[in-house]
Amino acid sequence: MPTLLRIDASAQLEERSLTRHLTGLFTRTFLAEAPTTQVITRDVGLTPIPAIDHHFIHAAFTPPEDREPWMNARLALSDELIEEVAVADILVMGAPMYNYGMPTALKGWIDQVARIGRTFSFDLARGDRPIEPILAGKRLVVLSSRGEFGFARGGVRAHLNALDPGLAACAHYFGVAPSDIETIAIEYQEFKDDRHRASVETAEARTRALALTLAGATAQAA
DSSP: EEEEEEEOOOOOOOGGGGGHHHHHHHHHHHHHHHHTTEEEETTTSSSOOOOOOHHHHHHHTTTGGGGOOHHHHHHHHHHHHHHHHHHOEEEEEEEEHHHHHHHHHHOOOOOOOBBBBBTTEEOOTTTTTEEEESSSSSEEEEEEEEEOOOOOSTTGGGGGGGGHHHHHHHGGGGEEEEEEEEEEEEOOTTTHHHHHHHHHHHHHHHHHHHHHHHHHHHHOOO
């Protein structure tokens, strides 16, 4: 039975969020094709993840056998988030572009998931590449919205896009290889013109098609 982890990071309410519209569309389409799929939902936009602090860092870098009770309590949410990622086959992420980067809520989620000994190992014996992922074999679907346009590679604003490279840089913490990331984005949101409406329609069609493709591939693998 495949497992889908849906993560929404928009600060907008449900009815105003374009990325939640896309993640909902993806999930419904996927379930229609693969109805036995287990879906885990985590809305970090409406229920933000606390930022890490020195207590978190102290606890995370203390060996499990040496942790005091307060350390285990401080890491409990992080453990829960990591377990959701660990059991997921596909992560579908609603990630709007805020000020050319990722929402604070999504960065908070990543910081809690990127844990030494849980999602990556660190060994200086590996030389200049001491970090090695622990999780592997997952797919990441990024469903985004952008107020302006031209943020894809080769676009007029590609040099301003800190969202897509940031997610790609952290994807190994989720067990995702760079080649296993699919990004679909709505653009022209601030213009609210025909270009925006066309972008929404295109993103919807691509989202449905991708959900059907991945659900079909999951069914064949089972």
